[in-house]
Amino acid sequence: MTERQSWWIQLKRRRNKDMSNQKWITKDSGDKKKHVLINTGKKPREVKVKNPGVSPSALQKEAWDMMGSLANVTTVDQLLLSMKKYSGTLGDYSAFNSMLINMQNKNATIVRSSTEWKYFGRELKDDARPISVLYPIGVPRKDGPGKVKDFIEKKRKEGLDDETIDKLVQEKFNIGSTGTAFVFGTGKVYDISDTQGIPGKMKPVEQDVKATALYNTLKKIAKEHYTVEEDTILNGARGYTAHSGDGQKIVVMKIPGEDVNVLHTLIHEMSHARLEHLYRKDLPRGIAESEAELSTYLVGSHFGFNFKDDSSTYIKGWLDNAKAQGKSLGKENIDRVMNNARWLINEVSARLVQ
Incomplete structure (x- = not known):
């Protein structure tokens, strides 16, 4: 020109x-x-173009790239530290969304939609920063714990007993897994730090979960899918998963007074069963054991239990075994781990919320 x-x-x-x-x-x-x-004296009309935000495909690519970077972390301690920051949001969000949330707000702890926050008696601050996440299209949406708790409180005030309320919750709400989606849209959610309590309406957002309650809840869930036995194991192991008829059997050694240890074992063995490691002949045992223990670490971290020392030693040994066979963790393994942990967290939380 x-x-x-x-x-x-x-x-x-x-x-x-x-x-x-x-x-x-x-x-x-x-x-x-x-x-x-x-001269008309009129000012030209300003037209504001609505920001369409980030596309679902772009968000998926970012999360997948982050998962690949996570798989390339060199030390086990660094891997556990990197994965722990996603454990808090895995109960409500997928592996991809947990990564996207952390990418946009590294200090995020409890994340909900603006509507869900209202059930906890909280509202958005004027300068609240939205976080973009993917939401599934074509499958039922999971109902948040705030909505469910609000319903339970109302029914208790009406005089209904807990057994009746439990049946109503099962009929009315989607509180567990809701299906697999292949098409996604984008939505906005907010961290608790971007909310404030509404005077006279604020409710507790979290609750402490004891190891005994978590173990008993998880055992009930496991029995819905597998045979579960508590028995003495003589070979030094704390638990194992084996074939049982047309399905799988989980055996754990429960010693009185050792609630945290048996909880750790049950999560680990249930992860083996859910990830179908007995049937994955293509998967080296070192990778299978690492997947199960990484899942255990994430689930424990979500509910406030620190399995780091045991998990780190265990995973390092099995990853060294896998490397000797020329194998290592990939982003597909990280994806399986995080989504397995999410399923376990989801199922337990759905029972505990009541």
């Missing part, structure tokens, strides 16, 4: 802008018509 052409384009732009508040009118002057330019 020549200097003269550039000057002409700039002049046209200025003229168009200057004429946006001008108007031509026609006046009769005898037998002639006269065209007069007047």
Whole structure:
């Protein structure tokens, strides 16, 4: 473009802008018509273009790239530290969404939609920062714990007993797994730090979960899918998973007073069963054991139990075993781990919320 052409384009732009508040009118002057330019005094209308936000495909790519980076972490301690920051949100959000939340707000702890926060008696601050997440299209939405708790409280005030309320909750709400989606949209959620309590309406957001309650709840869930036995194991192991008829059997050694240890074992063995490691002949045992223990670490972290020391030693040993066979963790393994942990957290939380 020549200097003269550039000057002409700039002049046209200025003229168009200057004429946006001008108007031509026609006046009769005898037998002639006269065209007069007047200033209307109106300012040009500003049109705001709505920001469409990040596309679902772009968000998926970012999360998948982050998962690949996670799989390339060099030390086990660093891997556990990197994964722990996603454990808090795994109960409500997928592996991808947990990563996206952390990417946009590294200090996020409890994340809900604006509507869900209202059930906890909280509202968004004026400067609340939205976090973009993917939501599934074509499958039922999971109902949040705030909505369920609000319903339970109302029914208790009406005088209904807990058994009746439990049946109503099962009929009315989607509180567990809701299906697999292949199409996604984008939505906005907010961290608790971007909310404030509504006077007179604020309710507790979290509850402490004891190891005994968590173990008993998880054992009930496991029995719905597998055979579960508590028995003495003589080979030094704390638990194992084996074939049982057409399904799988989980055996754990429960020693009185060692609630945390047996909880750790049950999560680990149930992860083996859910990830179907007995049937994955293509998966080296070192990778299978690492998947199960990484899942255990994430589930424990979500509910406030620190399995780091045991998990780190266990995973390092099995990853060294896998590397000796030329195998290592990939992003597909991290994806399986995080979504398995999410399923376990989801199922337990759905029972504990009541």
